[in-house]
Amino acid sequence: MRREKDLLGERNVPEDVYYGIHTLRAQENFPLTGSPVHPKLIWSIALIKKAAAAVNMELGDLDEAIGKAIIEAADEILNGQWLEQFVVDALQGGAGTSTNMNMNEVLANRAIELLGGSKGDYSLVHPLNHVNLHQSTNDVYPTALRIAAIELLKPLSDACAFLQTELQNKEEQFAGVIKVGRTEMQDAVPIMLGQEFSAYAQAIARDRWRLYKVEERLRQANLGGTAVGTGLNAGKKYIFMINERVRQYTKIGLARAENMIDITQNADVFVEVSGLLKALAVNLGKIAHDLRLMSSGPRAGLGEIALPERQAGSSIMPGKVNPIIPEAVNQAAFQVMASDMAIAMAAQSGQLELNAFMPLIAHHLLGSIELLTNSVNILSEFCIKEIAAREDRCAQLLENSMAAITALVPYIGYDKATEIAKIAAQTGKAVRKIVMETTTLTAAELDRILDPYTMTRPNAGGK
Structure with missing residues (x-):
């Protein structure tokens, strides 16, 4: 000792x-x-x-x-x-x-x-x-947090780029797979499976752009401001030189804040960054939920896609395989959203010249960035890359649904289409068969009207 x-x-x-x-x-x-x-x-x-x-x-x-x-x-x-x-x-x-x-x-x-x-x-x-x-915790710690966040955001941005690419690959691969679209968990109109994945890719593209731009918000530093941002006990030469030297070492475009008092006492920039992390978490959670729904069953659920099998799913039910990667991503998303609330509360609770709750902000912000990076990577590598479409199941569900009825409205009117929908619901008969029996539309006309590419792109009854 x-x-x-x-x-x-x-x-x-x-x-x-x-x-x-x-x-x-x-x-x-x-x-x-x-x-x-x-x-x-x-x-x-x-x-x-x-x-x-x-x-x-x-x-x-x-x-x-x-x-x-x-x-x-x-x-x-x-x-x-x-x-x-x-x-x-x-x-x-x-x-x-x-x-x-x-x-x-x-x-x-x-x-x-x-x-x-x-x-x-x-x-x-x-x-x-x-x-x-010539330093204080109050200028060193927040500056270090900015540097750490920027350093960790780079691999997250790269991970989002990879996920976007994998989703776009699936968009292309599933471009010809038609299925039932759903709104409010009910059958809606037909959609291509590839179109669904295109929407996921676009959402992640937005997140990637947000993360790229938010780095600029983190580059304002109060290094040299010492205790409250006034620079007490640190000379002007030191203030300019320390910021330049940190730029040199980090290769990050850090800039001395014009108002170091502001940077010392206010933590709103971390709330802003956390909010964008939350947006990514929301999109990841939405995608993960959808993948679980579309792969549900696989026999007694939707079963429209097959997720890669990663491990046995039950200690009592033989043959059961669960959607563990989307589930894990969902949990990570929940954690990031909870962390965002903690960061907001901590930033709001700072008093006067200093925020005493910077450690909580740092813990949750850096943890969220790293958690999201890991989540995006496993979603890309262990799930999206190996998803397969169950085309026969998609076609079966579409044929047995009333999703195609909307495409008939320009030809037979809303009221007649409603009548057909009601008959289909009551009898279980296929929509196509009822249309042939109750309208003057021919088989050839129905083939054209109900063509997958016609039903999944802008059109107005062929006019």
Whole structure:
């Protein structure tokens, strides 16, 4: 054990850990979710600390040996080392201070070690005087969250592009498969299965565009604003240089906010991003619900499509296979929508110059992006790609339905069509047979009127 002290007194800290007394107290104070801070947020904070050390060295405010040791320690974290040293719960009081201090202490102790000292000897490298120089949790944490979100949005956008492509492939593959269209869960008019998939593809295309554009909203940063956005204890040169250095390291077009006070106290941009994630979740949920309906049965339900069989579905019913991928996607969508509400409440609940609930915003926002990325990937790879149309079943349901009656209205009128529908419902006879018996339309005319391509595109009774 080593002995460390802070405002509240002294504590023993395990000799082998790189974190210190501030992290130890936070670990004890916040046994909440059992989930660690998102690794991409840790990565982003380490990058900012590296940039700050480089700028402070260049300005002559940080000893070169200390600065280089901090940078080397930060590079190790950026390369995936020492993640086990970040032990503070994702949800924590203090607006993210515990996570910032966890980073400061890990970097300080690793830098001390690199300089030949012993962990805890803060006379060599101090977590606050050196690692946190010219910084505050209140500018580091929200900037890191912006960087992390942008980094995670890129693979989500790529995943949506892949899903859109797979849906478009099915649109083409099922272009000639006619089936019953349904509104309000009731038989409506005929539609091509490919047309249904075209609508799914278009919805995902919108989501992909939204996610591409929302990155611009995350590029405004308050780095250098320190405690409340006024820049206290950070000079103008540092403010300009730190933003430029972070841009250089991230290769992201971050820009210093014109009003850093606004960025420090207001979290509405994260609500905006979350809202677009929710929109994607809604579309994914709708698609997943539809796939479950169309594949239901397969004998006693709709059974219009066959989903790929991924695993046995029951511990008691032999031969049962469930639509597990759409079900999993549905659950992920529910989670993202719930997270969106939590983010909105947290952003609205900030007071005056700071939002104390940034850790909750970070936890749900980054978690939602990652969850959606994984969901889109499994939906594309494990479901959409291998969906097969059950063309005979689609044709059977269409023939036994009254979906084609609407196509007859321009030829026999609404009232006569209604009469035929009523007879079909009461007798169970096919619509085509009733039309032949009760109207002057010929078989050839019916073939033309009820042609699948005629019924599934704009027309006005052949006029």
